[in-house]
Each structure stands twice: as structure tokens, then as C-alpha cells.
Amino acid sequence: MHVRAVDIVKTFTASSSRPALDGVSLDVKSGELMGLLGPSGSGKTTLLRIIAGLDIPDSGSIFFGGEDASQKSVQERRVGFVFQNYALFKHLTIADNIAFGLEVRSRELRPPKAEIRRRALELLDLVQLTGLEKRRPAQLSGGQRQRVALARALAVEPRVLLLDEPFGALDAKVRRDLRGWLREIHQRTGHTTTFVTHDQDEALELSDRVAVLNGGRIEQVGTPDEIYDQPATPFVNGFIGEATPIEAHIEAGYVYIGAHQLRIESKAGTSGKGRLFVRPQDIVIGDSQPDSLQAQIVAVRRNGATRRAEIEIPAHAGRVEIETHSSVSVRAGDSVPIQFVRGTFFLDGEGAPA
Amino acid sequence: MSLVSQRNSILPGFGLTLGYTLLYLGAIVLLPLAALVLRASSLGLSGIWQIAMEPRTFAALRTSFSLALAAAGINVVFGGIVAWVLSRYEFPGRRLLDAAVDLPFALPTAVAGIALAAIYAPNGWIGVWLAPLGWKIAYTPLGIVVALVFIGLPFIVRTVQPVIAELNLDLEEASATLGATRYQTLSRVILPTLTPALLTGFALAFARGVGEYGSVIFVAGNLPYVSEIAPLLIIVKLEEFNYAGATAIATVMLGASFFILLAINLIQAWSRRRLGYV
Numbered sequence: 041m042h043v044r045a046v047d048i049v050k051t052f053t054a055s056s057s058r059p060a061l062d063g064v065s066l067d068v069k070s071g072e073l074m075g076l077l078g079p080s081g082s083g084k085t086t087l088l089r090i091i092a093g094l095d096i097p098d099s100g101s102i103f104f105g106g107e108d109a110s111q112k113s114v115q116e117r118r119v120g121f122v123f124q125n126y127a128l129f130k131h132l133t134i135a136d137n138i139a140f141g142l143e144v145r146s147r148e149l150r151p152p153k154a155e156i157r158r159r160a161l162e163l164l165d166l167v168q169l170t171g172l173e174k175r176r177p178a179q180l181s182g183g184q185r186q187r188v189a190l191a192r193a194l195a196v197e198p199r200v201l202l203l204d205e206p207f208g209a210l211d212a213k214v215r216r217d218l219r220g221w222l223r224e225i226h227q228r229t230g231h232t233t234t235f236v237t238h239d240q241d242e243a244l245e246l247s248d249r250v251a252v253l254n255g256g257r258i259e260q261v262g263t264p265d266e267i268y269d270q271p272a273t274p275f276v277n278g279f280i281g282e283a284t285p286i287e288a289h290i291e292a293g294y295v296y297i298g299a300h301q302l303r304i305e306s307k308a309g310t311s312g313k314g315r316l317f318v319r320p321q322d323i324v325i326g327d328s329q330p331d332s333l334q335a336q337i338v339a340v341r342r343n344g345a346t347r348r349a350e351i352e353i354p355a356h357a358g359r360v361e362i363e364t365h366s367s368v369s370v371r372a373g374d375s376v377p378i379q380f381v382r383g384t385f386f387l388d389g390e391g392a393p394a
Numbered sequence: 395m396s397l398v399s400q401r402n403s404i405l406p407g408f409g410l411t412l413g414y415t416l417l418y419l420g421a422i423v424l425l426p427l428a429a430l431v432l433r434a435s436s437l438g439l440s441g442i443w444q445i446a447m448e449p450r451t452f453a454a455l456r457t458s459f460s461l462a463l464a465a466a467g468i469n470v471v472f473g474g475i476v477a478w479v480l481s482r483y484e485f486p487g488r489r490l491l492d493a494a495v496d497l498p499f500a501l502p503t504a505v506a507g508i509a510l511a512a513i514y515a516p517n518g519w520i521g522v523w524l525a526p527l528g529w530k531i532a533y534t535p536l537g538i539v540v541a542l543v544f545i546g547l548p549f550i551v552r553t554v555q556p557v558i559a560e561l562n563l564d565l566e567e568a569s570a571t572l573g574a575t576r577y578q579t580l581s582r583v584i585l586p587t588l589t590p591a592l593l594t595g596f597a598l599a600f601a602r603g604v605g606e607y608g609s610v611i612f613v614a615g616n617l618p619y620v621s622e623i624a625p626l627l628i629i630v631k632l633e634e635f636n637y638a639g640a641t642a643i644a645t646v647m648l649g650a651s652f653f654i655l656l657a658i659n660l661i662q663a664w665s666r667r668r669l670g671y672v
Contacts, residue, residue, distance in 0.1 A: 094567050114570040121571040127564035130669045131586040141572035144582065178669060196572055 075247030120193030298355030462603030465542030473550030503608025533615030546599030553595035590665030
């Protein structure tokens, strides 16, 4: 089911000036796995809750397919919502938890008892918890509860599956396992899915597309590659991955640091001052070439298969962190030639990439 | 729980505090009860049974237990609602209302009894309006129920309140996203979760109601066979120097209290097993 949010504005009366969502529009294509990524307070959870009908927007509409769902109640929207803390019913067994959505249907829509039970057990298989149907939520681990919550949400055959920080409360190892598992379930069931996370690795690894939110606005929507390689705004550039902003300017379409011209072109082609965002992988240490800059290595750390070096370059006040392969020998105090292979330049006071 | 670990703890003194605990529990709680049981044992079970089955005694016991049951039942509903409102909503005066729930705890029971009698008597503030309708509250069993509802309210509210406060809003929202109506959410999610606490509160209010004396005697009218409660009858027997009779009634009430205590503990054990918390 194709889900659209159009011009959603939401202000919580308690919070002072800024709206939690400030005119947000989002398209989630049918069958797509969409990640909502942003720092806390960016409005991502509010957007998810508005799609579900748990919060009412001040203005704007929600469409499920061609149908305007804005006026529909939570119950009528038929969404599968997985809560951050799972919100399992503690007084019910696992099987009864999963069957809940079917049990509460009106008599004419409710499947027969045996069919409900069969469906519950089937979903239990799907989430790989076969044999636990008689347990109660208190007897399960966090990861298992998470899977029960998902099975319960899937039981009602939701038109869209919404997950709020699905792995937020779990430890790192379980998180990684569940990520792959969720991806697999999504491929198998094909539900249109939107999930909220503040973990960029999670968003980039799991999503077909990612929407990056900041301060109640969507900064960029794109595939993980687009988000990572072509960040649309300085915020996205700073938020995704590591990036160091370096003061620079452009002239005739080329980026300059101080008087030094880099090989990086700027699409805008105008001139002006701004900042060049570079990631640790964007700077390489190499042979001296005409466009090389001379940098001073200040500190070196080993980081798994790679080395991290902090360097100082002329015409830039702070340090810049770069990554090199561990076979490249660098020592603190060395002066080495470096080249900028990539980087994203933003003119000062502009959101669009230059 | 070895003694060594006790000695290593930051606040030592296990031996001393346990000694005090046993001493106080023994001297203040267990000794008088033991004396009562000892005294009653001279009557024998059949003797107690005979006294309890005397028409007037039986009527008093029945009055005490049935009205306490009714009052506790009423309190489960209305105390439950009070607890819900106090823990779920923010409104001006909420703290004041919250504090007022404890009044029945703090008020001397005699004061409560006189106040209730004054209001519900046929010439009282409320009684004067009910009298023409043929409703009589004060000096009838109904008056006893009113007094017991008053006395029992905080037991329910204070038992249920923390559980409601812990009840995550998520649960209701989850229920709604799964398609449950408000009524279904209430009956299938909220009430089952609150049931252990409601039962515990019910048992506490019931136990308190059975033994309540001070507030009841002022509004009850104390008519033998009609509105005479068991604790009052104990006093009556004592004033008649009928120690055996008083002891027999006391023993029956003691037995009932034990039973209620047991029930509360069973409910809590069951709830721990079922929900993973009390």
C-alpha cells in the first residue's frame, strides 16, 4: 500500500515555539522499506504516530493508496505498529498476544477459533519462536519480545507496518541479528514498512530509502547511497557518517582551500565562501603532485583494519581526521602530501549543494 | 545469604535488627493472638460453633461480613475510578483530591461516624432529601455500608494507583492499532492488568470493613438482628461479663482475618507468576 503524508504540521502545546513537524511530506512506495532517521526531537516518531493515527496533525493529510485516511480512527486504519517497548500484554500468553488483533474483530469478520490459533502459530514460526506459544511476555528475552510484537502487528494483515525504534532497547549483538532478520521478513511478506531510528548504520543498512529529519523538517529523502554520497544539506552531511567541515571557497567552479585549488568541482559554478565537508576516506596520502597539499600528521590511531590519522592543513584552524590503510606507514610528526578525492561543498547560508 | 556476607555489608546489624523484629512481632502481635486462641480452645470447636450460631451472634456476624463485602464491592468500582482519574489525568486540584483520599485513614473513626450520622440522619443535610422518598440511610444497614465505603476507599485507591501509574499508555495504543474498540481495550487489556491490584485492594477493604467499629456504631442504629455488627456484640458480651461469648466471636473474626490475609498473599503470588510483577 502506497502511503503518503502531505504537508503535515504538528505543534505540541506543551513545547514552546517550534512545531514538532513543520510541513512534512513523505511518499512511501508500496512494498518499500523506509527508514526515518534523525536526532532526538527531530519529529520522526511524531510522524510515524501521525501515520498510524495515534497523534492528530494540526493540518495536512495522510493517504493510504488513493484513500484519505486522515479522518479515520486508529482502529480503522489497520496499521501494524511495533512500539519501542513492545507493549506486549503481560496477562496473555504469547499465542494470545499474537491472536489479539483477530480476537477483537467484530463477529462477522472474526475467523473461527481454530483458524485464529493456526494463524498465531504460523506467525510464531515466521518470527522463529516456534514452541513458545504458552509462555508469557515476562518469560522472554528482549529480542524475543521484539519478535512477538512484530508477529502481533503482522497478524492483522496491516496495510502498512510501522516500527518505532525497533531495536532501540536491545544490546548491540542482538540488534545486528534482528536487523538482518527484519530485512528477511520484509522481503518475504512484502509489507510497506516505515521504521524510526536514530542509528544511521541501522537506517542505511536496512532501508530501501531513508528520510533524514531535522527540527521537524525533512532534509533529504533518498537511497542509502544517495544519502551517504550526495548529501543534500550540510545537516545531512554532518549527521551521516563522519565529516569535517573545512572553510573553503569556490572560484570558476572549483573548490579552493586558501589559495590552493582542489580537483573538486562545484556544480553550481558560482563563486563564494562556504564549507567543504570531507569524510575520513575522502583524503588520501600520496605522492607529491601539483595539486597536493602539504599536511602535518599530529596523531595516529589504529582502528581495526585501518589507521586513523589526525592532520593539520594550512589555511584551516582545526584538525582533520583521515583514514588510511594499515599498510601505509604514517607517524606523528611527519609532513606528507595529501589529495582531496571527494568532498561536498556548501555555500554559506545555503541548504542546497553547490 | 551467608553470615559472612552479612558482616561485609555496608550496614551491619543483622543479628540486632532480627532480634528486635522477633521481639516486637512476638510481644505485640503474636502473644495477644495466642492468648485469644488459648482462651477459645477451652471452649472447643463445638463450643465456639454453638455460640456463633446463636441467632443474635449469627445475625451480627452476618451483618458484619455481608455489609463489608458489599462495601468493598462498591469501593472496587468507585475506588478504581478514583484511582484511574487521579493517576491518569492532570487537572487543577488533583493533588488536593489525592490528599483527600487519605482522609478516612487519618480521621478518627468516631469523628467520621458522627459526621456521617449527622448528614444521613432523617433531619441531616442529605437525609432530609431522602426521607420523603422513603429512603432511610442512617440507623439502618445502609448506613453501615456508607460508613464502610468511606473507611475502605483509601485501601482500594492506594493499592490500584501505583499499578495504573505503571500501566503504559503504549498498551492502550497497541490495543487500538490492533483494532480493539475502547470497550475491548478496557475489558481485555486494562482490567485484566489491574485485576490483581483490585483484588488485593478489595481484600484489604473487606478485612478493614469486617473489623470496623468506631465509625459504624454511630450510623448503624445498632438494632440487634438488624444493624448490630460483630465487634459491637463483643463489647456487649464483655459488658455482660460473658467472656466466653466474646472470645468465641473474636475467634471467628480472627479466623476470617487469617483467611483474608491468606487470600491476599495467594493473589499476589498468582499475579507475580502470571505477570512477572506484583
